[in-house]
């Protein structure tokens with residue numbers, strides 16, 4: 298290699314030139330409320346299957362049990378342990394020393410979502426009271442950037458999301474709880490789903506069942522092709538609180554299927570294919586399996602701050618399960634999303650926003666060098 302070439306490469310790696318080679322133009326975020334890293338990385342837990350939290354033990358063993366951790370987790374989340382691990386990055390397997398956490402101490406939902414999307418914990422937000430968030434989210438910020446106006450959409454099961462994203466102030470499109478898609482030009486399928494969601498059973502009160510959130514969101518995605526879409530699912534947390542381990546596992550598998558279908562759509566649609574990053578994570582962890590703590594999560598329940606994250610996209614090197622002894626925080630996600638799209642959210646706020654997770658956005662540098670050689 299000539300000296301001049303080497304110098305050029307160093308300049309590219311060190312400088313901002315690499316930004317122009319970033320491939321991400323769209324971002325899809327999915328959260329599985331209160332889903333534990335333990336199940337993601339270890340599969341179904343035998344002590345919980347053998348406890349009072351599992352009614353039909355035989356059926357659960359048949360569906361989710363295998364001898365090795367590798368087999369078990371793939372049984373539970375087949376998409377996570379095929380496409381995601383082959384083509385993306387998985388964070389938070391504490392069994393191999395890789396950690397993912399919330400930086401807030403609350404260990405509950407509103408504080409978790411606030412941290413993920415506004416980029417920093419807020420000590421004033423410790424519970425789930427329906428109070429409008431005064432912190433600006435990265436979604437609100439992106440929604441105001443040229444080319445992204447009205448291109449940012451949230452579909453959530455939990456009815457509190459309009460508060461978390463402070464829709465009155467932010468003007469973000471947030472479809473949460475049993476809310477209809479309001480667009481007058483919505484297609485017949487969306488209009489049908491609008492009606493259907495009011496006639497189906499509502500087993501978790503005001504919180505919309507995830508299947509409806511998913512189906513409505515997917516239909517919206519297909520018709521309107523937003524550039525940023527966030528799916529917030531809820532039922533994993535709900536089943537945890539109910540102490541129903543079988544349903545908790547069923548929901549994890551179901552949501553893994555939703556994500557698989559989404560990714561398949563993304564990678565076959567010309568708007569999204571090879572220019573969309575998918576981020577999957579959670580808002581908090583739960584207690585350990587024994588003897589009862591897994592059903593709950595809070596500031597008082599140990600390990601509630603433990604999370605996990607999976608990412609796949611054109612700017613993210615396919616490193617699979619991350620084995621580095623590092624800790625990433627949910628507060629880093631906002632700036633990571635911004636960076637993937639070429640924006641700097643941090644520069645627009647006085648709050649102590651988390652730095653981007655460099656390993657996720659690294660490929661622009663690598664690809665850049667390869668292209669320039």
Ligand SMILES: [Zn+2]
Nearest residue numbers: 331534538594
């Ligand atoms: Zn909860």
